[in-house]
Amino acid sequence: MTSHLWIDAGAGVAGDMLLGALVDAGAPLEDVQAGVDAVLPETVRLVVGDVTRAGLRASKVDVKVLVEDQPHRRWSEIRSMLDGAEVSDVLRDRAVRVFAGLAEAEARVHGVAVGDVHFHEVGAWDSIADVVGVCAALELLGVTSVSASAVALGSGTARTAHGTVSIPAPATLELARGWEVAAVGEGELATPTGMALIRGLADACEPLPPMRVTASGSGAGTRDFDGRANVVRVVLGENAGAAGGANTVATEVMWALEANVDDLDPRLWPGVLESLMAGGAADAWLTPILMKKGRPAHTLSVLCTAELRVALRDIVLTHTTTLGVREHTVERHSLGRAWHTAMVRGHEVRIKVSLDAEGAVVHATPEFEDVRAAAEAAGIPARVVLAEATAAVQAAGLTSGAGGAG
Known part of the structure; x- marks a missing residue:
């Protein structure tokens, strides 16, 4: 069995809302706090309570800051905090993916190098706690794969550290590339942190997938709108098999990495495949192809989990002569x-x-x-x-x- 989490972001998404939904689904708050403390020791305290949004109950998580220091931070500083924390590799990798995606989006928006990005609202203690808390909650719930719905972005304007901007905020819109979104509702319904969590953690944009539901949870935002519950919902379930295959035992979302290579010494390929398998790939293989101008070449294919995608991509870029790697999600049905x-x-x-x-x-x-x-x-x-x-x-x-x- 694999444990899958589906995020309903049809009313928007923010870091504290998603954290609240995961706590509501059963992630123990004290254990989530321990994960946050490993990165931000004696800095914040998570407090949860029940609220109603448009008549529906939901959990509201507030991050109480215990220190006065709220500096703007570079991505490199946050990465150092994560690297030095005593947390699991899975938690660290998920948090790094979320912040790396956010840093890349901010860099494109402001026209600066990723290393020069200063996180403003996003670099505050509470936002770091939201990201780390969500990643800790996923681990505590035993989540092995994540997907999410289309995201409601909202409309109007919002005030940021850079002044008043139209909604969606530039970084949110940058992070939404390739994802289904809708400009529904008033105000900022999807924050950059919330969108970064979706893109860093979810493998697919889809409606609620077939699963055996084991838990669900609702996390509330701060505002209470008339006629629309300001909540993020999560559904946790087991992928016990695909409907169309009598022999199928488990279905999981995985990543396929591909690169076409026409100039690598063929004697090196066995070592490349061995490095990928040693790095945790579920499978790695070569397919002979004919490229433009009639050049013989190979397509290198790698199958892996979301947690290993970045590390295995680095192996491909380091051990071969390719200039780029294609990536897409696939479903694996396994006995x-x-x-x-x-x-x-x-x-x-x-x-x-x-x-x-x-x-x-x-x-x-x-x-x-x-x-x-x-x-x-x-x-x-x-x-x-x-x-x-x-x-x-x-x-x-x-x-x-x-x-x-x-």
């Missing part, structure tokens, strides 16, 4: 997996067993690396060990439709 061990000529050979949703065997295959090692140790051809391992699979009853690997 359950178990292992069985067979003895062949006194050597262990692992048997990879695929299982359907009821735990019945779909197929069982000897692990070839074990076959090859056993053949070398026994001094016999690999085909002989493979045949004997396959016979051991049959003898163990690991045939299609059997009741699993035990």
Whole structure:
């Protein structure tokens, strides 16, 4: 099972609203506070209470600042704070993605280098607490994938550190590139921090996907509008399988990275693939292609989780000669997996067993690396060990439709 979170941003999104929704869905506030304290020790305190918005109950999280210092910060300073914090790699990676996206958007809006971006409202203690708190809550809830609805941006004008601007704010609009949005409602319904959280955490813009719902939560904004609940809703559920596949056990959203390369010494490709797999890729492969002007080349493809996307992209850019990487989300439908061990000529050979949703065997295959090692140790051809391992699979009853690997 995978735990998926869907964010309903049809009434807008802000950092404190999303944090409130996750706490309302079951993330323990004291544990979220501990995650924030790891980055901002003795700086802020999270306080949660119930409120009503357009007649609907929701959780409102307020960030009480315990210090007077509210400086503008560079992205590099915030990155150093995250790097030095005693938090999990997953939490850190999610928070870094959110702030990196925000920094890139601010850099484009103001025409400066990313390293020179000063966060104003976004760099305040409460906004850092919102981002880190949301990432901590996701981990506490066991969320492995995230998607979100189209985002309501609002309308009118808003006051910022740079003066009065039209809604959506420039950074919010920059972060909305490639996402479905609507200019509905009055006021600033989507803040830069809220939009950065959506883009940094969500793999897909979609309606509520099929899932087995396990929890839900509502997080409130500050204002209470007539006729529209100023809340962000989240729905947490298990992806237990795709409707169209009888053998499918789990469905998860993953990232596919691709690059076309025509000038890399072919002797280097095995090392590139090994580096990607060692870096945590779910799979990595090459496809021969013919590029413009008839040049033979390869498409390098990498399948990975959202948490590893940036790290694996860096491996592609570092270990190959490509100038860019294409990225898009895909759905992976996978069977359950178990292992069985067979003895062949006194050597262990692992048997990879695929299982359907009821735990019945779909197929069982000897692990070839074990076959090859056993053949070398026994001094016999690999085909002989493979045949004997396959016979051991049959003898163990690991045939299609059997009741699993035990």
